[in-house]
Amino acid sequence: MRARPISGARGFTLVELAVVLGILGVLALAMTSSFDSVAQARQHNAAQAHAESARLALRAFALRNRRLPCPDTTTWGDVGREAGGGTCGPSVNVGWLPYEALGLEIPERGTRLRYGVRRGATTDLVSPGRASVDVPDLEGTGGLVAALSRAATMATTSQPHYFTADPAGPTCSGSPVNPALVLVAPATNRDGAAGTFANFDDIHAAFAAGTGLCVAAPGQPRTPLFDDVVVAESPAALLGWLLTTSR
Numbered sequence: 001m002r003a004r005p006i007s008g009a010r011g012f013t014l015v016e017l018a019v020v021l022g023i024l025g026v027l028a029l030a031m032t033s034s035f036d037s038v039a040q041a042r043q044h045n046a047a048q049a050h051a052e053s054a055r056l057a058l059r060a061f062a063l064r065n066r067r068l069p070c071p072d073t074t075t076w077g078d079v080g081r082e083a084g085g086g087t088c089g090p091s092v093n094v095g096w097l098p099y100e101a102l103g104l105e106i107p108e109r110g111t112r113l114r115y116g117v118r119r120g121a122t123t124d125l126v127s128p129g130r131a132s133v134d135v136p137d138l139e140g141t142g143g144l145v146a147a148l149s150r151a152a153t154m155a156t157t158s159q160p161h162y163f164t165a166d167p168a169g170p171t172c173s174g175s176p177v178n179p180a181l182v183l184v185a186p187a188t189n190r191d192g193a194a195g196t197f198a199n200f201d202d203i204h205a206a207f208a209a210g211t212g213l214c215v216a217a218p219g220q221p222r223t224p225l226f227d228d229v230v231v232a233e234s235p236a237a238l239l240g241w242l243l244t245t246s247r
Contacts, residue, residue: 040188044227047111047185050233054183056112057102062238063245066141068125068181069102071095071115073210080106088126093159094210097183110199113186114208116160116215118235123151125180125235141246148242151180151235162217162232170203170216170225177217179232184208184215191225201226201235 062068068108070088072081077096082088086101097113099106106112118125128143155161184207186199193201197208202225206212216231 006050014087034234040227044187044222044229047187047207047229048231050107050111051113051183051185051229054102054104054115055231055233057104058181058183058233059238059241060074060166061102062125062144063141063242066144067128069115071128072098076109077112078106078109080104089125090119090121090124092126093117094207094213103213114200114204116179116182116207116213118151118159118178118180120151120154120156120159123147123154123235125151139155141242145239145242148180148235151178151220152239157213159215160215162215162230165217167221167223169226170220172187172203172214178235180235180238182215182230182232184228185231187227187229190223201228204228 040060043063058068064126064205070082070084070092071094072079072094073083073088073095077099080096080098080100082098083092092239094114097104097110097115107133108154125147128147130143137208155178156218157176157178159178160182161178162182163171163174184200184204186201186204186208189198189201191201193205195209197205200208203212203214207215214233216226216228216230218232220226220228220230
């Protein structure tokens, strides 16, 4: 005996199917966007941790060697060593972080840090020279202490610098601030730019290529076109830490 069909049963109309498919599409898009945001946040956090650990390694290097290291000026930073074996000329103030010189493992290309350091006739933190007679030589750090003291009061755009953070995006105008050292960590290629160092966004394209000295301010908010991480140490902060640690 055949079962009777249920009275009033019918399939979906084309309109109903279109509505359901539309809702599923919106949900799929939302899930994809969410996953993209999670992935981008993870990369940004990894870049932040990378830069902070490098800053601590640079502090330890300064304490151990009474100077900051020369940047690695090779094209990709593959060797991880200081330019000139640590005796680079005074014009060498931007390059890759010298990972090997700091005792750090060299990461893969595309995640390596760009490193800028304050140089100058009287503010050279790579080759600070001898201490002046009026600066006590604490643990042999007198020359670095003197150079940091002078650097703390002298601003110039001829050395690595940044300006006040701008919610609209990084800027290179205003009153410059010169850090003792600065690290730029790329996260993702937010601005869609091509080129050799595509992961560096906006103004950092020039900093990565070695043709610019301006970086975004530390704490610069992320924008749809920018998510690089900047970590800097001011001359005053490094000086205070050095004096405290050397006691």
